[in-house]
Amino acid sequence: MPVPATRKDLMIVNMGPQHPSMHGVLRLIVTLDGEDVIDCEPILGYLHRGMEKIAENRTIIQYLPYVTRWDYLATMFTEAITVNGPEQLGNIQVPKRASYIRVIMLELSRIASHLLWLGPFMADIGAQTPFFYIFREREFIYDLFEAATGMRMMHNYFRIGGVAADLPYGWIDKCFDFCDYFLTGVTEYQKLITRNPIFFERVEGVGIIGGEEAINWGLSGPMLRASGIQWDLRKVDNYECYDEFDWEVQWQKEGDSLARYLVRISEMAESIKIIQQALEGIPGGPYENLEVRRLDRARDYEWNDFEYRFISKKPSPTFELSKQELYVRVEAPKGELGIFLIGDRSVFPWRWKIRPPGFINLQILPQLVKRMKLADIMTILGSIDIIMGEVDR
Amino acid sequence: MDNQSIFKYSWETFPKKWIHKMERSEHGNRSDTNTDYPFPLLCFLKLHTYTRVQVSIDICGVDHPSRKRRFEVVHNLLSTRYNSRIRVQTSADEVTRISPVVSPFPSAGRWEREVWDMFGVSSINHPDLRRISTDHGFEGHPLRKDLPLSGYVEVRYDDPEKRVVSEPIEMTQEFRYFDSASPWEQRSDG
Numbered sequence: 001m002p003v004p005a006t007r008k009d010l011m012i013v014n015m016g017p018q019h020p021s022m023h024g025v026l027r028l029i030v031t032l033d034g035e036d037v038i039d040c041e042p043i044l045g046y047l048h049r050g051m052e053k054i055a056e057n058r059t060i061i062q063y064l065p066y067v068t069r070w071d072y073l074a075t076m077f078t079e080a081i082t083v084n085g086p087e088q089l090g091n092i093q094v095p096k097r098a099s100y101i102r103v104i105m106l107e108l109s110r111i112a113s114h115l116l117w118l119g120p121f122m123a124d125i126g127a128q129t130p131f132f133y134i135f136r137e138r139e140f141i142y143d144l145f146e147a148a149t150g151m152r153m154m155h156n157y158f159r160i161g162g163v164a165a166d167l168p169y170g171w172i173d174k175c176f177d178f179c180d181y182f183l184t185g186v187t188e189y190q191k192l193i194t195r196n197p198i199f200f201e202r203v204e205g206v207g208i209i210g211g212e213e214a215i216n217w218g219l220s221g222p223m224l225r226a227s228g229i230q231w232d233l234r235k236v237d238n239y240e241c242y243d244e245f246d247w248e249v250q251w252q253k254e255g256d257s258l259a260r261y262l263v264r265i266s267e268m269a270e271s272i273k274i275i276q277q278a279l280e281g282i283p284g285g286p287y288e289n290l291e292v293r294r295l296d297r298a299r300d301y302e303w304n305d306f307e308y309r310f311i312s313k314k315p316s317p318t319f320e321l322s323k324q325e326l327y328v329r330v331e332a333p334k335g336e337l338g339i340f341l342i343g344d345r346s347v348f349p350w351r352w353k354i355r356p357p358g359f360i361n362l363q364i365l366p367q368l369v370k371r372m373k374l375a376d377i378m379t380i381l382g383s384i385d386i387i388m389g390e391v392d393r
Numbered sequence: 394m395d396n397q398s399i400f401k402y403s404w405e406t407f408p409k410k411w412i413h414k415m416e417r418s419e420h421g422n423r424s425d426t427n428t429d430y431p432f433p434l435l436c437f438l439k440l441h442t443y444t445r446v447q448v449s450i451d452i453c454g455v456d457h458p459s460r461k462r463r464f465e466v467v468h469n470l471l472s473t474r475y476n477s478r479i480r481v482q483t484s485a486d487e488v489t490r491i492s493p494v495v496s497p498f499p500s501a502g503r504w505e506r507e508v509w510d511m512f513g514v515s516s517i518n519h520p521d522l523r524r525i526s527t528d529h530g531f532e533g534h535p536l537r538k539d540l541p542l543s544g545y546v547e548v549r550y551d552d553p554e555k556r557v558v559s560e561p562i563e564m565t566q567e568f569r570y571f572d573s574a575s576p577w578e579q580r581s582d583g
Contacts (some may be wrong), residue, residue: 048526050542052511053535057542215447215473218500231473327451327469327478340453340469353453355469360500392526 010038015377017046023120023381024388026362032374040369040377042362047392055352060086060160060321063352068154070354070390074113076105077332078390079158084239085328085341086160089321097285098162099241104175104278105148105157106240106330107271111182112141113333114264121261121382122193125202130193137185140178147171162288172279179272179279186269194265203257207368207380210255217367218360221335222263223384227255233331245277257383264385267333321349334358334385354393358386406441432492434481438470439497446472446479449494452504454512458538462486464514468494468501485514493519511536530559 011032017025025046031038051070055063060082067082068075080102087094094102119134142152148167149155157164193199209219214227224231232249234242250266252259321343329338335357344350361384368380438446451469462484471478485491493516494501502521509515510524513534524531533540546559 045524045526045528050535053542216499218448218450218498229473236476325467325480327480336450338451338469340451340467342455351453351455353451355451359503363500363503 023386024391026381026386026388026391028377028381030369030374030377035373037369037372037374037377040366042365044359044362044388044392047388049393051393052352052354056348056350059347060349064156064158065154068156070356070393071113071332071334071337071358071387072153072389073116073387074109074333075154076102076109076157077330077337079155080106081328081330081337081339083158083160084330085326085339086321086343088328089324089326089341089343090160092161092289094162094240095286095289096241096283098287098289100278100282101163101167101287102158103240103242103245104275104282105145105163107275107278108141108144108175110333111268111271112138114268115141117264117333117382117385118189118261121385124378124382125199127193127196127199130189133185133188133192137182140181144171144175144178147174159288162286164288166287172282175275175279179276182272183269186265186272189265194262200258202375202379203261203383206257206372206376207383208254208256209364209368214255217364219335219364220357220360221331221333221385222260222267223335223361223364225249225251226259226263228253233329233336237329237331239330242274244281245274247274247277257379260383260385264333320345320347329355332357334387334390335361337390354390356390356393358384358388358391362386362391432494432497435468435470435494436497438479438481444472445474446470448473449498449501449504450478452494452501452508454508454514454536456512456536456538460484462489464512466491466508466514487513490515490517492517495520510534513537 013030013032015028015030017027027043027046029041029043031040049069051066054066058066064079064082067078070078086092115134115138119131122128122130145155146152148171149157149164209217209223209227211228214224214229219227220231228251230249230251233239235249247270250263250270252262321341323343323345325340325342327338327340329336331337336355337357338355340351340353340355341349342351365381365384369377372380435446435449438444448471449468450471451467453467453469455465455467457463457465464485464487466483466485468481468483469478470481483491491514493505495505502519503525505516505519506522506525509519509522510527511534515522527535533545535544546561
């Protein structure tokens with residue numbers, strides 16, 4: 001839709017790869033007519049690290065440290081999908097306790113990711129205070145992760161067939177304390193932000209996406225749910241053990257940045273609900289399907305037989321991917337994260353294609369900023385919630 | 394309508410010259426087609442009432458150097474209405490050009506740019522075909538199997554020239570290939 005130009009020459013401004021909001025290295029070339037935006041062109045590729053080609057030369061267990069670097073704020077999801085692929089290829093069952101631990105970790109990671117979306121989003125709009133508040137809560141999550149996995153951010157926790165280590169003693173009680181504390185934190189954000197008139201002025205009606213348009217452009221995650229489509233892979237696909245908990249899909253109807261904000265805030269509260277239910281119901285049992293580590297899976301030996309070989313500490317690198325193709329997906333906090341995996345009867349995958357949610361969600365940016373003012377670009381870009389680590393891979 | 398019934402329905406309704414073969418497996422259904430036909434096939438899938446595949450999730454290129462038509466372009470599709478997924482695959486070699494699917498699926502624009510950039514499979518009449526992930530002066534198509542993992546050039550900042558220069562790569566240690574011949578016995582049945 002052509003916007004009437006008020007001047008003869010349009011100004012082309014480069015919002016360069018480095019800019020202060022924490023979206024990563026994204027370059028936007030914006031064509032301006034005064035304050036109105038005529039067009040905006042994102043240029044990607046500044047953080048391309050060749051993750052897909054590296055994957056063709058590493059076994060799954062060797063590749064796990066790389067995957068947390070795609071979406072470095074919601075790291076458990078990338079790990080979850082990396083192990084889900086081979087698990088589905090090899091039809092490996094995950095024990096119940098491992099599934100519950102995974103769900104707890106995934107939901108904690110979702111909260112962490114939404115928190116670190118909220119901080120820079122508010123900082124882009126102009127509110128400096130939430131940026132500090134979110135780190136306070138995120139530090140608690142980091143502490144929980146560090147106690148369970150050993151690392152604050154780039155945990156190498158998920159394994160094919162379960163998780164790497166069991167939860168330490170007392171972790172569950174600490175997690176309960178965190179859940180109770182976090183609910184008060186969410187009310188604090190509601191009081192500070194959601195009823196703030198300045199926030200409403202900046203965010204309401206900005207960047208509206210209709211439901212049909214959202215589906216056409218392939219959006220997923222909170223962007224889709226804020227436009228009125230109740231599509232959540234956790235409900236639709238029923239992976240891990242999400243169907244054993246009682247929770248609702250959070251969605252809004254308007255499709256503007258305010259709706260996306262509300263969806264993410266309520267998703268955080270919903271995740272706490274899921275975590276609490278999971279913590280109450282966590283079963284005992286093994287935390288890893290140790291059969292995966294058993295060598296020589298072709299010949300089925302009896303346990304403790306003379307020829308039954310089992311290495312307990314080091315995982316066997318010979319987990320062979322069969323010659324099949326598979327598309328596996330999870331509901332990451334940013335959208336639908338997917339891996340298209342082609343195995344080749346060897347330990348290395350033949351093709352490992354990462355389908356990042358941010359890559360697709362970013363495509364709609366030039367559409368959305370066309371009639372907006374310059375200051376709205378940052379609001380819209382913030383509400384799309386992209387991480388360049390996964391967009392560029 | 395679930396996954397399998399969409400698959401069976403479309404197998405019966407498609408014009409036979411569009412598809413080579415269709416395969417169903419527990420890991421997802423796929424259909425193979427010729428290079429001229431992804432566009433009509435995908436339009437059909439998108440608009441037809443009983444398939445309503447509205448979302449192009451992913452377009453992926455795969456390189457099988459041993460085949461004559463070495464590249465395979467895979468379209469992963471999703472129908473939110475019927476909650477089912479389907480894959481459409483096309484084979485191409487280095488000079489075949491495939492038809493772009495940008496008009497039914499606007500989100501495919503960047504995927505096709507990436508397939509061009511990484512593999513060299515270009516599209517006819519694509520509105521915007523340029524490189525997306527590689528560096529501005531990069532030669533070659535990275536995800537082909539004949540380009541080594543470390544590439545051919547490395548970049549460094551050159552102080553006398555005050556800019557970044559590309560030079561042929563200098564490997565300080567030999568390329569460590571993590572060979573699958575492990576000290577443990579192989580898992581395969583052979």
